[in-house]
Amino acid sequence: MTNQRGFTLIELVVVIIVLGILAVTAAPKFIDLQTDARIATLKGAKGAIQGANALVYAKAAVNGVEGLDCTDAANAANTGCVAVNSDISIKPVFGSIDASDTDLQAVVELDGGEWDLDDTTTSGTVYITPDGVAVDTASGKPDACQLEYVPATSSVAATYTIEDKGC
Template identity: 45%
Template sequence: MQKQNGFTLIELVVVIIILGILAVTAAPKFINLQSDARASALQGVKGAIQGANGLVFAKAALAGEEKKGGATDALRGDVDIGTGTNAITQYGYLQADLDELNNAVDADFGTADTNDWKVVVANGTATITQQGAPEEVTGNDPKACKLVYTEAADAETVPTYVITDNGC
């Protein structure tokens, strides 16, 4: 009889099963696709709002509405953006308002947990979070997965867009 060199079929199968188990348990720690997808979606919403704001400002400038703004809708600009509903603008840009964001951007913005994107509006800012994203953590190690849109404060400033994605 000759002496066998190498592995038997059973040993090979056992090694493959062990490697499969290790891969299944270790891969999610190295490949966090859900977090990357949420961060990318926030970037997409930011880009959509920025693009809409560019078009709204161009229309406002053509209509002479880019200098209008204030605390009430009567003081603000009113621009036809082609959606069937005029956009009420703050110094030529979109207001940080749920209705104006829905009017200008084709997304499911809302205040309920049933919407794709949840929007909380307060004092000229709109905080946008994705449905299913982890809740914001405050304290010593704050974490969040959100976009904060701040409308223009006067005719000399532009809106700001701040993404915090360390908690996605």
């Protein structure tokens, strides 16, 4: 009788199948791709708005209205408060995009089917949420997966805050 050395092919196949089953059942618990994707989209939206604001500020500076609130009726007649380019017409606020969903969608092209833009706050803030995020039924706002955009004021630059705890 000869001594057996090594593993048989059947033993190796059984071990590979068992490892495959363990990997398929355990991997989704360790890899949360949906959360990572939502956070990445929020960071992408933040970058897009920051880049668009830089261009809007440059255009406002060229027109000499970077220090004006073009949404104010007193400044609305200023010819520099009209257009970013031939296709997009917005009214910048101290050289930044106004906190309205229409202006943000026009300049940054945040598709309404993929994003929820809430500009109904009285504080002049826009909450930008990826589509499919759970919303708190009491407040009607997402719990914590959103980009908060506050346009510039006469003394403070525009702010962009990502809240990603609820993604």
